[in-house]
Amino acid sequence: MDFYQSLGHLIVGSRLRRLSEYWIAEINKVYQQEKIDFDASWFPLFYILSQKEEVSIRQLSDHIQVSHSAVSQLVSNLKKRGLVQSNTDEGDARKQLIRFTPEGICLLEKIQPIWQSITQVMEEIACENEEVAYLLSSITALESEFAVKNLSERIRSKHLKLWKTRSIMA
Secondary structure: OOHHHHOHHHHHHHHHHHHHHHHHHHHHHHHHHOOOOOOHHHHHHHHHHHHOOEEEHHHHHHHHOOOHHHHHHHHHHHHHOOOEEEEEOOOOOOOEEEEEOHHHHHHHHHHHHHHHHHHHHHHHHHHHOHHHHOHHHHHHHHHHHHHHOOHHHHHHHHHHHHHHHHHHHO
């Protein structure tokens, strides 16, 4: 058993981060091998824009559940690369609407087949290993539990109970 596995729940976050970093690196390797200038971290924005013609930064932020400033930075980066553009909303001058440029659309067309391949490969792995088949539902269940009561509250509550019990016994 490796170090990570031996620590069980104590290291879930580190294992998820390690797996995420591996995932992104491997996906980026595919884009590089295909000579496609795309970074896997751009996926959420590209996917949303593939479904909607234009979307506000606030909508992107809410949809992918990251900060407004993080989305703004991503949009700025993609604007510099000529992949997206922003226009002021006619109804609300404070709102910037993001859409693909023709270059962004061209890039989207190149990466969508890779997305299909990713889905197919993961479905094959899930069929080969039934534990992998539960991965997405397990992550969803954990997210749901944390939506009910966040992890820090749960840990703090348990810690306080243990501390009180030890104080009484002392």
